[in-house]
Amino acid sequence: MKALLFVLLVEACLSSLVPEKEKNPEYWRHQAQETLKKALSLQELNTNVAKNVILFLGDGMGISTVTAARILKGQLQNKNGEETVLEMDRFPYVALSKTYNTNAQVPDSAGTATAYLCGVKANEGTLGVSAAVTRSQCNTTAGNEVTSILKWAKAAGKSVGIVTTTRVNHATPSAAYAHSADRDWYSDGEMPPEAVQQGCKDIAHQLFENIPDIEVIMGGGRKYMFPQNTSDVEYPNEEKYRGTRLDGRNLIEEWKKQKPGDKNAYYVWNQTELTKLDLNKVDYLLGLFEPIDMMYELNRNNKTDPSLTEMVLVALKILQRNPLGFFLLVEGGRIDHGHHEGKAKQALHEAVEMDQAIGLAGRMTSSKDTLTVVTADHSHVFTFGGYTRRGNSIFGLAPMQSDVDKKPFTSILYGNGPGYRVTPAGERENVSAVNFTDTNYQAQSAVPLRMETHGGEDVAVFAKGPMAHLLHGVHEQSYIPHVMAYAACIGENQNHCGSSAPRSLAGPLTAISALFSLLLLGLLF
Secondary structure: OHHHHHHHHHHHHHHHOOOHHHHOHHHHHHHHHHHHHHHHHOOOOOOOOOOEEEEEEEOOOOHHHHHHHHHHHHHHOOOOOOOOOOOHHHOOEEEEEEOOEOOEOOOOHHHHHHHHHHOOOOOOOOEOEOOOOOOOOHHHOOOOEOOOHHHHHHHOOOEEEEEEEEEOOOHHHHOOOOOEOOOOOOOHHHOOHHHHHOOOOOHHHHHHHOOOOOOEEEEEOHHHHOEOOOOOOOOOOOHHHOOOEOOOOOHHHHHHHOOOOOOOEEEEOOHHHHHHOOHHHOOEEEEEOOOOOOOOHHHOOOOOOOOHHHHHHHHHHHHOOOOOOEEEEEEEOHHHHHHHOOOHHHHHHHHHHHHHHHHHHHHHOOOOOEEEEEEEOOEEOEEEOOOOOOOOOOOOEEEEEOOOOOOEEEOEEEEEEOOOOEOOOOOEOOHHHOOOOOOOOOOOEEEEOOOOOEEOOOEEEEEEOOOHHHOOEEEEHHHHHHHHHHHHOOOOOOOOOOOOOOHHHHHHHHHHHHHHHHHHHHHHO
16 A cells, blocks of 8 residues: 555656646647747748857767756756757757767867867867877977968958867867967977977967967966966965966067057956956957866856856957957867866856857847857767656756665766765765765766766757858768858858858849840840
């Protein structure tokens, strides 16, 4: 009898999880018909020229991360979560991107960044160079450099910007401007002496030299701009945050001095300084808000560090003043770091923050003239499962115990990483004995590693705006910048850009012109 009562109680609880409207078949039918109408409207392709291009890159944002972030977003709004819609979910076109590097089945962020920014696949650990370059071998670099869509946009007269939650000379942003045989050469202090002697330049140096007139640069990475042992302005007593440059250069002062006298260039290092700026009078902005990477969103001090959304707002206000348009790279870079540390709560909150930034950008631009692409460089060995019920906390327990060791487990797990825990008796740790809802809880993993690894599966590409329909099906990751360039009429493929009329009118105008010619010939003859 008790067992029967328990089953009835569980069934009643499960039934209560279902919103009343979802019990009506018409709810689902109506939803499907509305979605169908939207799908049919996509037959009218947007073939305008993309005045602006925005690339949102969620570092490490695999499909399982997208789904979990969707649920978290909803649960932060006191909803079940599964039915929630991310901003990227609203994009009409979705593709898959093959992320492998030329020498790696499971890729790293440098080789992938070279693919989706420069349009060329490369070896892992290398930036802005072809696969002819061997990692850490400076003498293989010369003659094998490749340029990025940021440079193509700049050459076309557009304004350009880089916004990241990592250091501005980390893997993703670096591929936009640097050519390096090693992603870890942040300053000359991190380079081997022979590489410096052979003439290779550190990444921080290249940021200000290769494309010296980038209008907006925001993120972390202050320490790589200052001479060795220079105290940090925010953490003067922290030795690990001191300057690292061996050449004695102050790259920030050099950046200021190289700007034309009739232009307003501002360097800021905290949120207060950023807020005080009159953005209508800012021509160049360099914002370095941390010595290394920026804080996780959950740990952020909102008096000193801006959020990703706040940085995107500032960037767009500056870049939109150019009548020729802009290219903006936005990286939610610490999604990746959260996963590497096995801290799923940190990673997923980073993804939700990036989704907010995507929504802001959507409200500040128009899909008529702005191509927006959201994608990831790679995935992670992150998963959630265990037959959790509707509305279960994304950070909660599975509704059952292991049928092997008879212990509970969290829905979120990692294939490998620092969350591997065993008792002195060699048994799996009982998660009910720890605070698995803590911000920095490291979810259990199957294989012990100090840092969790990337995953090798395809990642999603979401697109809206001019020529977004060209992102469809399964593509090599290196295809992405070629689509963006084609849409914006920049780079090498501009044969379709001859007409001054929007391309959406080119077909009808051609047909009308031909018809008029035939009528005229009829009248003459």
